[in-house]
Amino acid sequence: MDRFEIRVILADDHPGMLAGVKHELASVETLSLVGEAANSTGLMALLETTPCDVLVSDYAMPAGEYGDGVSLFKLINRRYPDIQIVVLTMLDNPAVLHTLVSSGIRCIVSKSDAVTHLIPAIHAARTGGTYYSPTMDGVVRSIDWDVRSRNTAGVLSQRESEVVRLYASGLTVTEIAEQLHRSKKTISTQKTKAMEKLGIARDVDLLRYAMENGLTAAAATAATDAPQE
Numbered sequence: 001m002d003r004f005e006i007r008v009i010l011a012d013d014h015p016g017m018l019a020g021v022k023h024e025l026a027s028v029e030t031l032s033l034v035g036e037a038a039n040s041t042g043l044m045a046l047l048e049t050t051p052c053d054v055l056v057s058d059y060a061m062p063a064g065e066y067g068d069g070v071s072l073f074k075l076i077n078r079r080y081p082d083i084q085i086v087v088l089t090m091l092d093n094p095a096v097l098h099t100l101v102s103s104g105i106r107c108i109v110s111k112s113d114a115v116t117h118l119i120p121a122i123h124a125a126r127t128g129g130t131y132y133s134p135t136m137d138g139v140v141r142s143i144d145w146d147v148r149s150r151n152t153a154g155v156l157s158q159r160e161s162e163v164v165r166l167y168a169s170g171l172t173v174t175e176i177a178e179q180l181h182r183s184k185k186t187i188s189t190q191k192t193k194a195m196e197k198l199g200i201a202r203d204v205d206l207l208r209y210a211m212e213n214g215l216t217a218a219a220a221t222a223a224t225d226a227p228q229e
Contacts, residue, residue: 006126009050010036011043011057012088017111021056021088024115031122040064040072047080054125056118059089059096060208070103070212077104084125086118092135094143094199095209101140110135160194163187168210 008031012018018036025031035050037043041064043057055076061068066075073085086107087100100108107125109117110133117133124131132140156164166176173191177184191206200206 004030005032006030006054006122007032007034007052008122009034009043009046009052009055011038011040011055011061012036013038013058013061013063017058017088020115021118024118028119031119040066040068043072044076047076047083052083054084054086054122056086056088056122059087059091059100069208070099070105073100073105074103084128086121086125086131088118091205092139093201093205094139096200096205097136097139098143099209099212106130107132108136108140109133156194156197157190160190160197163190164194164206164210167191168207 008025010018010021010025010033012021015038018038022033022036025033034052035046037046039061043055043061043064044066047055057073059069061072064072066072073087076083076085084107085105086109087105088109088111089096090111091097092110092112097108107121107130109121109131113133113135117131121131121133123129162180163176166179167173171179173187174184176182177187180187195201195206198206198209200209
């Protein structure tokens with residue numbers, strides 16, 4: 001009788017994290033590490049030539065040809081629907097986790113939790129199950145799913161959503177203020193309130209949230225549709 005084995009590929013741009021995960025996986029007989037990559041370019045090339053069952057991937061891997069985050073995971077799901085994904089990340093804000101879970105990612109491990117949580121996460125992913133490490137479980141439980149599903153931006157007001165869209169399109173706070181005929185202070189306050197409601201602390205995470213929730217696509221029409229004051 002053949003031994004049960006899960007073929008795993010690792011993707012992370014931090015060598016130290018890769019080394020720690022490899023060491024942990026090596027101690028589990030049911031897991032076989034078949035490849036590793038440091039960005040989406042190497043990962044996609046690896047997936048083309050190396051059969052695997054579960055991909056363990058960092059959420060943020062800049063500089064890759066295929067991007068990162070949810071857009072990368074969706075691409076992988078389209079090309080390789082049989083591969084299950086475990087996300088390993090430091091990001092733990094509700095907006096990012098809401099986007100991940102809504103896109104079908106059900107196994108998420110925080111880098112702030114023990115790396116041992118990857119083992120049950122990989123096994124759960126392989127069987128189509130769900131696994132959140134303690135930190136992620138706490139955040140996921142705190143999300144008001146009904147509220148966030150009502151509109152693209154969760155609980156944002158129309159004007160807050162408008163500011164986020166324009167900011168994600170590349171405009172500065174000053175430029176948004178000029179375009180919407182509001183004061184710079186008002187725009188800054190609306191942007192800050194939007195980030196607070198989304199549980200986002202960094203501008204880069206706000207941009208990522210906007211891109212992954214289709215807000216950037218709407219940015220071009222936001223100013224046209226906005227009422228003039």
